[in-house]
Amino acid sequence: MSPVDRSRLPVPGPEPAFAFPSADKCRLDNGLRLWTLRRDQLPLVSVVLLLPSGAAFDPDGMPGLAALTADMLDEGSGDRSAIQMQEALARLGADLDTEAGPDAVVLSMTLLDRFLDDGLRLLADMVCRPRLADADVSRVRELRMNRLRQIKDAPGANAEAVFSRALYGAHPYGHLPIGTSASLERLVRSDVARFHASMYQPARAAMILVGAVDTERAAKAVSEAFGSWQPVTGPDIVEPHPPDAARCASPARVLLVDRPGAAQTELRIGHVAVPRRTADFHALVLMNAVLGGHFMSRINLNLRERRGFTYGARSAYDFRRQAGPFSVQTSVQTGATGEAIREVLAEMQAIRGERPAKDDELALSTSTLTKGYPRSFETTGQVARGLAQLALYELPDDTFASFSPRVRALDREAVTDVAVRHLDPDRSVVVAVGDRARIEDDLRRLGLGDPTLTTAHL
């Protein structure tokens, strides 16, 4: 065979077709949603239970309660102790993952199909009948407080905590899901029990099974395990109020957390943005891809590839049920702190009009987002977590299938338009966690006023 032509890169042929997953949906009598999708390639089933009861539902003055409650689920049920429950999980080869985020708690595990019924029964015990013993609550609370002590030394966690508080203040998005030491110290068993009883309701939850199981068997197994989960009558659960508009509109400012001798400065730059259900979702995803969403985006090419200031820099819209934050995240060498911030703000400004997304940038970002999209549906766990997003944000069934066409339909005007409306360097909060002695003057010279010295309330 003759060697290949190296005068130009090969041009890929026609794109392969892909059928996006679509789940069979039903509801149990108690209101629990059950979504099933069969995939038979391997004897595995991914189980995801979505409980829309995340940190946004932490009652006033109780940051960390939602996450503590989630953490208590696998600490025993009925007369089964915490250790016995862990042994039972391990016998099924189940690596339970509990993720407590701002909007939801997501429990997930991938099981060999022969363990599905047992796995669902265990999961039901955890979610519907957690033991919540006094000693276990205080032990787990103590572990979480120690976790907070540890992350006091992590630059990223400090930056995140200060950034969230600056953006959202007293709104529940203003604290990390883990909460604060001051709050955790006060939480007791009855707080956890009350939160569990009121928030963990079958009609709010969604069970998602993807893998070697058909709809009929899934319905039978889930009904057997979760059918007795009874709704508790009580006051309706109220969604958190939207973030404070006045705070969102305040002018740009700089917050400094001193970390003497730090080798780098950890940065967060951004502001409150929009909820997941915004009509601008696709345009924002595309705009952010040009700006900072992937390796070839402007911010990374500038800060990493052109200047060598950092190992990497990215921007993201954190789409949530309420307006989540837009943020640029990076960690830069100390001496480059001021310049890096100036470059980031300039990139945010430029894409709004003076240097709008160019054709080749749009083409690259569109391709990255759309042609690569099927890859996000390779494993059962990926598909199950993707479906959980649909349930959490109440998105239509065609969300996956319509993603690429909708991104492809966008033009430069649409991208510039969302940048103008949803990207605002002039009201961005800049958080710098670094060596004050070496960066404070730099920060002052940004022209955003004197940096405010602060600490994270962890």
Added chain:
Amino acid sequence: MPSRQLDIPFRKHVLGNGLQVVIHQDHDCPIVAVNVWYHVGSKNEVPGRTGFAHLFEHLMFEGSAHHDSGYFEPIQQAGGTLNGSTNTDRTNYWEIVPSNALDLALWMESDRMGHLLPALTDQKFVNQRDVVLNERRQNYENRPYGMASLAVIDALFPADHPYHWSTIGSPDDLRAATANDVRAFFQRYYHPANASIAIAGDVDGDEALAQVEAHFGDIPAGEPPGPVPHAPFHAQPSRQVIEDRVELPRLYLGWLTPAMHADGDAELDLLADMLAGDKASRLYRALVYEQRVATEVAASQNSRELGSFFQVIATAVPGVSLGTLETAIRAEIARVRDEAFDADERARAMAMTESAFVSRLQSVGGFGGKSDQLNNYNVFLGNPGYFSQDLERYRRADGDAIRAAACAWLDDCWSATLSVVPSGAHQLAAPDSKPVVIT
């Protein structure tokens, strides 16, 4: 329920220039993974030029003779993703692309294998050296406990052993490296006779092989670099302490153990799960649940080509010294050596292992995907089809075998003990620890 056999069916060919080619078909998702391993890692470096293999990896993304600009752009344009990594033993590069872009990925991988140097400039070199220095700051220097892993290998392996230094290297060595070092390194290690390519995904086996032949077949073979010399040595026990910007002190215990895939390796891997794999494991139960002296505990068998190490890491709760943790951990390890396991304990660890093995069959590409596994087995064992035998290794490791491995390798006398304590809090270190400074 129909289910696949638990292995990764493949075909293997060796091109005339020595390039090993492994192909696996999986048509579930219209994507294909290309995965290239070069059998070179930080173990091939020499003192004074540590960190070089990894710095070199960065340069592989910066362009080659016929595509002299970044490697991300064309792959992303095709809807693909790519990355690479370096460890002590090997360097890997991968793309996952839609199945219509296999050609493109092969073109690019072959261009940097065959034609990297004409595109290498001092400017690229200096820029990527700065990026790597920042990677080191971010992941080691500015991260709590970030320097501990460097201290552990420094203590376990003697100064002339290829595992004595870290893959990230020392800042002085990185600054001393030159573009000429890059040329010499490329010529020695980056050629078909020191490489293996695995392709997994939505492809036709014959066509994929023909494409590999077309792209890579004319690259000159190169000299196989041969194994890295390393003299046998006697492990020296050590007790050290370093200060760090941390709130809670953390203890590291390390033991030298059998190499990857050698007798005892799977046993110790299972033992790591039984000690700290979940909340029902022995160390978690004893230290975190019952005695409440630790906030977290981890154990791992770090399997490597020339020799592995077993590690236990535990973080103390406020007010507890690392001496207390050490006593508690050593008591549990003594119990492993002295008492038989309960059958259920071994069965639980095996259930977790089996589940992890099957889950590994879900992804064609990326770190740990099927293409990476095929290369792993091919490069280290010469047998891409080792998946089911690998699982069998774990099935054979019964309680007695695990205990025997613990008795043989997890001796109290010659472990490395490292305390990481908050600045100025040496009283929290394990007893008789000598202060060291790691830079």
